[in-house]
Amino acid sequence: MYNFLDPKLMPKLQCSAPAMDNYEPHNLISDNEAVRARGFLAYTVTRPPIELEFEFLCSVDISFIILQTSIGNQKCTGIELFARSEASSYVSIAKAVYNTPGLTFCTSRKYSRTNLPPNHDPTNGLFFFKNDTVRVFMNAKFLKVVIFRTERTVPCLGGIKVFGKPARSCSEATVTTIDRIMGRIVPKVTTGGKENNTNFAIPQDFIDDLTCEVMAVPMTLPSGKTVDRDTLEKHIENEKSFGRKPGDPFTGLNFTENRKPVMNVALKSRIDMFLIQNSTNPSTFSLKRTLGSDQINSFKRLRTSETSVQCCVCQQDQNLYEIPCRHYYCRQCLLTLLSHKCNICNTEFSKSEATRFHV
Incomplete structure (x- = not known):
């Protein structure tokens, strides 16, 4: 139990x-x-x-x-x-x-x-x-x-x-x-003294359509393609550096209220379970994108960057909150958002999903 x-x-x-x-x-x-x-x-x-x-x-x-x-x-x-x-x-x-x-x-x-x-x-x-x-x-x-x-x-x-x-x-x-996972000893099933990894394969729908890496947080785009949230954020930041609005990297069309990326919750659950079930399989050791400490540490590095962690509206770096799309707003700007929608990527969220950001 x-x-x-x-x-x-x-x-x-x-x-x-x-x-x-x-x-x-x-x-x-x-x-x-x-x-x-x-x-x-x-x-x-x-x-x-x-x-x-x-x-x-x-x-x-x-x-x-x-x-x-x-x-x-x-x-x-x-x-x-x-x-x-x-x-x-x-x-x-x-x-x-x-x-x-x-x-x-x-x-x-x-x-x-x-x-x-x-x-x-x-x-x-x-x-x-x-x-x-x-x-x-x-x-x-x-x-x-x-x-x-x-x-x-x-x-x-x-x-x-x-x-x-x-x-x-x-x-x-x-x-x-x-x-x-919980530490109970489970007998290993072996064949001829060697683990049977011959049938191991990563499902194709777990792969980022842009980077060809296993996704951690899959986002389905209006074009029907699926990319990792980090990949999408990097694309949006790159577009902003050229003065362009966030858009679909495959079609070039800007995101709107009716045409925007959506987190694929069902796919994320499947990826999580797949990586947990195969956590001891050597074939997963070389995966660049995981759900473990590598990803957590990368989040910490991103959050501690003074140049990136600031309010998306007023650019101040105090009393910040993070919403599910991983953009930041100060308390005042968060309360003034209409329809609970991110100004950067148009992703909808609820108030309960906004979490306090601590440096």
């Missing part, structure tokens, strides 16, 4: 509400323990309900969920959980109104008040999943936490852990990959 919100399992998170500086939602799944300990704290004027939506690496058979629902004097007293599979809509699996620092939700198929879930804090409330939602929480790809009540404070979440195992719908390769 694993915590499927462990950073090693690459969970994803979206939030419907803006956050206080240093208390962003992604703290909850950060690989930095000190950052993770801060938790999430909504902006001071935010009132419930708010939603936190988590996406797991694979479908999960959830056994129990532990939530820490207070941060200092900030305290939540009402939470509802929703879950869904890849192809279904959200279903409420549990709801609680409580007066404890945290709470544990679990399945009554495995646990009871005399047979408590592991790691359950006796000071926390104990609640059970709804019996008629077994098929939902036993095959959950997404989990939504709705904070609908607080103790006269802003919504917050100090921490969350979702314990379970890969659902029955997961392939054997996925289960083996999860075990390997």
Whole structure:
């Protein structure tokens, strides 16, 4: 049984509400323990309900969920959980109104008040999943936490852990990959004493149409071609240096509201899973573009460059926020953006996706 919100399992998170500086939602799944300990704290004027939506690496058979629902004097007293599979809509699996620092939700198929879930804090409330939602929480790809009540404070979440195992719908390769990532010893399958890598091949749709490298964040262009986000940004910067507007590198047409690049989320999920499943295959060692430390370090180098990290509108370098297309805006300019659309590349975004940039 694993915590499927462990950073090693690459969970994803979206939030419907803006956050206080240093208390962003992604703290909850950060690989930095000190950052993770801060938790999430909504902006001071935010009132419930708010939603936190988590996406797991694979479908999960959830056994129990532990939530820490207070941060200092900030305290939540009402939470509802929703879950869904890849192809279904959200279903409420549990709801609680409580007066404890945290709470544990679990399945009554495995646990009871005399047979408590592991790691359950006796000071926390104990609640059970709804019996008629077994098929939902036993095959959950997404989990939504709705904070609908607080103790006269802003919504917050100090921490969350979702314990379970890969659902029955997961392939054997996925289960083996999860075990390997989490440190469980998995016997190697060998043929004649040598690993069988003869059938290894990188799918063609994982390749950047411009650089011919494996993509990290695939962006589908109006022309139908797909390139990595870094490639697209470099192209846009190059066009700006010549005084030209951002456009499709294959057709030369400028981006507009109806003709703009879109992140290919489904393809990104496939690339992520492919690279994780083949992380021990020597054939992947030479890939120039990865999802590991090389890419993270390149992000850090970009962010620490004083010439590039500034507001796209007023060019100041204080109180900056980064939006999903990786352009930067100061707080004032961000609040004045119409239709929540980037002025540089016309990419749409929601307020909750803007994250504070720290040098």
